[in-house]
Amino acid sequence: MKNTDILANLLIADIENKTILEAACGAADFSxxxxxxxxxxxxxxxxxxxxxxxxxxxLHFQIMDASKMDYADETFDTVILYNAFFHIQSQWIEIERExxxxxxxxxxxxxxxxxxxxxxxxxxxxxxxAKWRNQFLIVExxx
Numbered sequence: 001m002k003n004t005d006i007l008a009n010l011l012i013a014d015i016e017n018k019t020i021l022e023a024a025c026g027a028a029d030f031s032x033x034x035x036x037x038x039x040x041x042x043x044x045x046x047x048x049x050x051x052x053x054x055x056x057x058x059l060h061f062q063i064m065d066a067s068k069m070d071y072a073d074e075t076f077d078t079v080i081l082y083n084a085f086f087h088i089q090s091q092w093i094e095i096e097r098e099x100x101x102x103x104x105x106x107x108x109x110x111x112x113x114x115x116x117x118x119x120x121x122x123x124x125x126x127x128x129x130a131k132w133r134n135q136f137l138i139v140e141x142x143x
Contacts (some may be wrong), residue, residue: 004033018077023066026082067094086117109141
């Protein structure tokens with residue numbers, strides 16, 4: 001089982017039958033795993049060069065800046081940033097603001113890291129708010 005499948009199962013309560021967004025998705029591996037459970041999965045990145053070509057029918061990819069999203073307010077039930085924090089850390093304030101804007105009132109943002117660079121950056125920024133669950137360092141941000 002892939003790490004992204006394990007993570008999808010770990011977050012099942014916040015992705016099953018929901019509309020989710022993976023910001024800074026890279027190859028969209030988490031989005032593909034989540035699409036098995038979710039109604040719709042939207043994934044965005046600045047570049048489609050790493051995008052996994054095996055996109056599911058309910059998975060929608062767009063080239064988009066996570067700090068300036070085109071989505072309407074309160075569009076998503078859950079927002080995920082998986083192994084992306086190191087790359088977006090310098091824009092985190094703007095990206096967090098945008099993620100909260102597109103998140104529904106009862107939604108949650110998950111910042112997840114497994115790679116050393118992401119783990120260190122997450123720990124530096126979030127400190128004790130970051131918790132280990134299995135092999136994932138997870139920050140849960142409620143709107």
